[in-house]
Ligand code: FES
């Protein structure tokens with residue numbers, strides 16, 4: 001191990017439930033517990049909620065990318081019958097403070113613009129009215145006078161902007177919000193010693209998750225009734241409600257955030273703080289409950305969830321024999337007008353930036369550039385989907401330059417199965433894995449050698465057929481140092497190190513197990529997963545488990561589904577709760593059976609005497625007796641009534657970043673591995689790509705529910721296909737967002753998906769999590785773009801086309817082919 | 827605003843209402859009839875999550891005014907299941923994991939119902955074509971296709987006439 005990592009000591013495992021075969025419920029594809037209510041239309045999404053006296057909000061959004069607000073005339077809107085109130089940014093600022101920011105130093109943002117707007121879609125005024133139709137009518141009557149400022153659209157140009165083109169001139173004299181450099185290990189020495197330096201300029205364009213449900217809030221402020229009650233489809237409501245309370249100028253005691261079923265997130269609804277603060281403030285100003293649901297245009301232009309938008313100048317140092325020595329890059333990221341999470345998406349990428357390969361050192365300069373676009377937020381991969389693609393592009397480029405087989409070159413540099421836990425140059429570890437096995441399985445599933453021969457024959461007939469293979473990492477179970485570890489050491493910000501997940505469990509006198517979750521359901525399967533783990537650990541029947549979701553006042557410590565953490569983390573909380581409940585069940589049960597607690601065990605929902613049949617008490621009997629017959633048990637608080645417990649599970653394996661940032665510590669150690677292989681045919685006349693065959697093998701450790709995991713892989717792969725082939729936000733020179741709708745932002749339909757998709761799994765259990773579970777929520781999107789890009793380049797090898805930017809839409813591909821033909825002709 | 831009287835059948839029940847002429851059918855179903863199972867994803871006719879069955883056809887309720895439904899027979903997702911249980915298509919979506927967040931699901935179910943009424947034994951390509959006007963961001967579609975295929979099989983085997991009415 002390189003010496004800069006000496007101080008990064010791997011803590012011992014806290015695993016209590018070892019991975020093992022012969023489990024009853026873990027590993028079964030049980031039907032989802034969540035589904036019946038959703039299938040019958042009673043899911044309870046945010047827009048399904050109605051409150052007595054509820055009014056509706058509509059927004060006036062900026063038509064300009066960058067402009068000063070000279071004046072706003074609301075008189076006509078106010079006069080419209082049915083309008084309760086019309087409010088500007090200044091009005092809102094009378095009841096709320098600026099939005100929280102995790103960037104350090106922060107980039108200030110208001111829920112409604114004040115003084116000037118910084119992107120198309122930014123809200124400048126709001127109407128609260130009896131119904132949404134009236135609210136929208138009134139919004140159209142609001143007249144705003146603008147003084148248009150120069151718009152920043154291009155990353156490099158914005159980084160150099162001055163004067164009126166500065167986005168936040170009161171706070172900084174530049175549009176570069178952060179510019180930091182890092183060297184993890186002897187990068188310069190390794191580059192000096194290498195035989196060859198492979199260089200590429202790579203571009204990853206902006207898109208976003210676009211869940212089919214937009215963000216929405218129903219807020220009610222009542223000073224005499226506990227302050228704010230806010231229903232919303234945010235993922236994060238139980239972790240940092242006090243931060244939102246700060247902006248709403250109330251204590252957490254006067255703020256109750258209530259979760260609802262969420263119609264998809266993929267990261268986009270992780271926090272949603274702006275819409276919560278905006279709608280909350282409007283309710284306080286209007287004095288009535290207010291509903292605000294973004295329409296699709298608002299979700300595209302103003303929901304603070306745009307994905308990565310990066311320009312890389314990357315270099316890979318390789319030896320003649322193909323050994324990878326070091327990698328470094330400069331990356332500029334177009335974060336849009338604000339910087340809510342700092343450069344967390346780059347912190348995230350540091351978890352696996354060197355891929356599955358033995359690379360001794362890594363260096364980076366990262367620049368966060370502000371432009372006149374809606375700001376970034378999380379999208380499935382949270383930045384690591386981009387570095388996976390960069391790594392795989394660089395490996396393909398190296399294979400090209402060294403004239404090596406790209407698959408063999410990967411195998412040559414792959415971390416060996418006996419090298420785990422393996423620490424990468426940034427300090428993160430890969431807890432376990434068998435990348436060779438995943439690769440072998442994928443090749444076999446795909447019939448790789450056969451396909452290569454077939455593709456060659458097809459190319460000989462003049463068809464553009466090619467094969468792409470990618471071997472990528474799938475980090476899971478995030479630690480929060482990723483939010484701040486790349487900040488300047490002098491201003492690290494809020495140096496958070498906790499990401500707990502909790503559960504409350506109670507066995508009621510009928511024997512039902514009531515579970516309260518502290519994180520919402522966003523399309524993942526929290527109830528199903530918890531059912532399987534508790535049924536396993538406590539021997540209860542799945543149908544005896546009942547679910548509830550806490551709100552921000554009754555709940556605690558739920559960070560929620562993000563960073564592929566939920567299943568592994570909630571499993572930990574379930575095991576902790578089970579240990580506590582088991583102890584109480586045994587204590588009460590043993591007393592009822594006139595035995596010692598050591599002599600009894602859990603068996604099929606009973607406390608039973610070890611080795612004896614028929615000597616048992618059901619959980620229901622024990623719960624009933626412990627709840628209602630106190631005098632049947634001895635005095636002493638260990639026999640306090642009832643069977644209830646709360647449990648919290650902390651991140652299983654993390655360490656602090658080094659003070660001098662020689663390394664970033666362990667923060668994302670539970671790693672899965674992915675191999676995607678795809679065969680494509682490109683029509684060189686139209687630029688259309690058809691996927692002929694697709695194999696994906698994922699290693700997510702111990703699998704709780706194979707079918708729901710497969711659903712995640714499929715869905716993530718579909719997102720990755722969209723990212724690669726069709727999805728891009730377009731802006732013109734004035735900063736107008738020209739395709740913010742489902743007709744022009746082309747997400748894959750069933751027709752765009754591959755016809756032959758084969759999915760396989762390898763299970764390398766984690767030595768650190770309960771049962772060896774690893775996360776699997778992001779994998780498809782972490783692997784598909786790399787494999788698909790490779791395949792397209794391979795298919796167009798006779799044209800000499802090189803792909804350095806995504807997406808490769810048909811017009812883009814046509815352009816590349818035309819350019820290549822021009823060069824060939826010269 | 828002037829309101830217009832309309833009468834129609836929804837999920838087997840005859841109803842009457844006064845509606846403003848500009849009210850979308852999707853809003854009318856969701857907020858006036860209080861049937862929240864019909865979802866609204868884009869309100870510009872692309873995503874299909876607002877699909878309901880009107881007079882035997884799956885239609886975009888966000889592209890129709892409520893007044894246009896005067897005299898129609900409307901079935902929403904709330905009308906699929908009965909006291910006897912889930913509709914076979916719903917059951918198949920449950921068994922085949924045809925939903926994750928469930929937001930696109932009512933529209934998918936409507937598309938599937940329309941398809942299976944016209945073609946009880948569709949090929950996978952028929953199914954793809956039938957749901958190609960419905961966006962799902964969660965599933966990648968494969969399990970939805972499996973669900974519709976298996977619903978068709980279950981309905982053929984049980985000889986269920988898909989009348990586009992509650993079974
Ligand atoms: S909401 Fe009607 S098609 Fe999208």
Ligand code: FES
Nearest residue numbers: 926927930962964
């Ligand atoms: S299940 Fe979430 S959009 Fe289809």
